[in-house]
Amino acid sequence: MKAMMLREFGGLNQLKLEDVETPVPGSKEVVVRLKAAALNRRDLLVIQGRYPGTKVPAIPGSDGAGEIVAVGDEVYDVSIGDEVIINLGLNWGNDMNKKRAEFTILGVPTNGTYAQYVKVPAESVYSKPSHLSWEAAAALPLAGLTAYRALVTKGKVKKGETVLIPGVGGGVATYLVQFAAALGAEVYVTSSKEEKIEKAKTLGATGGVNYTADDWVEKLEKLTGGIDLSVDSIGGEVFNKLLSLGKIGSRIVSFGATRGPTPNLLLPNMYVKEISVLGSTMGSQQDFADMVKLIEEHKIDPVLDEIYPLEEVTEALFRMEKGENFGKIVLTIPQD
Template sequence: MPEQMQALVLVKTSGDEWKPGPKTWHPIQVKDVPVPTPKEDQVLVKVLAAAFNHRDVFQRQSLYPGTIFHADSAPSILGADAVGIVVSPGHHLSNKRVLVAPAVNWLKDPSGPDVPGKQFGILGSVKQTDGRGTFAEYVVVGKDDVIECPEHLSVAEAATVPLGGLTSYRATFTKANVKSGDNVLITGIGGGVAILALQFCVAVGANVWVTSSSPAKIKRAQELGAKGGVNYKDADWPKQLQKMLPSSRPFLDAAIDSGGGPLGTQLIRLLRDGAIISCYGQTTMQPLDMPMALVLKNVEIRGSTMGSREEFFSAVKLIGEKKIKPIVDSVLNGLGEAEKGFQLLKEGGQFGKVGLTSLR
């Protein structure tokens, strides 16, 4: 086992003139750091591939809580997604390909994090996980925080599963209670979470419609099983969507949303009594509205973020059982290519996830 490894670390912008926001862009560097030594309740995983999430961009803008910066005595390694090989001996998954649970201190309670005295956190340059991240040759994780990778997934596909799969599974099933025959709207199709939510819904027999500002993304969604889609920049998109719904069930049972803003008002005529809006983000930077008309229809708005280890394992098992193949937009080769991945996410034109292989 080597003593040193390469890792992508987050470095604080020099000076004191920067402030959190989209104009800030903290540097990243490929550094040689010590290979971590697992504790008794941990295993060492050799990373085969990793993947980007929007939180990585937010961290470079100082818009993600708990973010820490690199120091030689305390590395701050980016990345939450990984597929790898357990190299620690004696583990039941030793020498097998595994997916790494992206979070800690949330085991199974559907209500929220459930480890007393310990703070929930995500891998990748945050204090809650001691700066451990997956953009490195090796990562140390809890011995119970790995699950065997479904055989049908390529390395690049597998790497994109953890955080997006966990987030979409919780938003779709734990929160929105999606089941066979339901009519579901997924907003902002194109990102990894929304696409996996679409694939999950289709896999269990739900009917899905999507929104996007891109006709090309709507077409791609239809190829993945969506019944149709509307351009959310059209002022009358709710009316367009209403005409697409089946005459036998001309309403929505659930909406899975990442945008926030006036969605509640826009869906007043479309949501059935008791429908659920499952919101896992607010990219409009505006709170999701709750007009009185939705109150009178007993509509529920449910916030959803990340999820438990049990939900992560359930997501992976569903992907394996239904042979779901996550959509990969781009695959970059080596840590030196990482900046390209950040720029792809900043531009927002991708359909699916951005992966990173050969982590040297």
């Protein structure tokens, strides 16, 4: 099969298209012929050798969708020919509330989806929602699962609540807007670009503010009257702003910190307002199943940015690294 191989760490040009051996399923595994794959920021860290536990040679890529072409001897719930999306979380365990120490993500150290075929546990495949294209289905797993667990399982969003999503534009943030709006929340966003705020409104956001303005917090507080739930991937000094915007008894769910640690953390704002702060990463099998059900029930279409052929993955990664995208960047996989 054809695959983008990573044989040494460094710049994004390290990925090379090679002919490698097609995987064979173990007794409880399936092989999926991929129709499309999608990019995640994790892929950048893997290629640069900055992701914990990364080893080479390997095939990166965590998101994918395709057709089952081979099944193991002890696989009974899925069949050859099934159209599926892949849950990239491996070895979560039976406790929905927390993952096991052995939890890993598809795509280094396990060979991933930048390839024509991928081998995964049979329990990791779910039926592709019929209204989704292959490209849209491939864009769903990591970002959709992360958004669902942070917003619903951890954040316990309720109809009518005011939800803030800082830094809209990436894959997870766009899903957060769509999911929160579908569940009846009043959604607000921040961005450094007015066009991204306007795009968020087309997905269901009520409004937003440009965080490059010195008074963006005051503007947002006036606009919303305070926030019930913030779902944050930024951290840094922004986290203190979220504490100041939170209502009494509100929640903040953190699933990332692109700006690093929060200096001079304003703990009084947290305990005086009785704000709950929760961490979230990826999600369980139940989260994934519930996320797919939400997508199907509300006929949600993932937001796609640009679509590249597999052999142009380097150009796609550069676009993501620059933060130029709004929504998910997707790869089409050659079928011959």
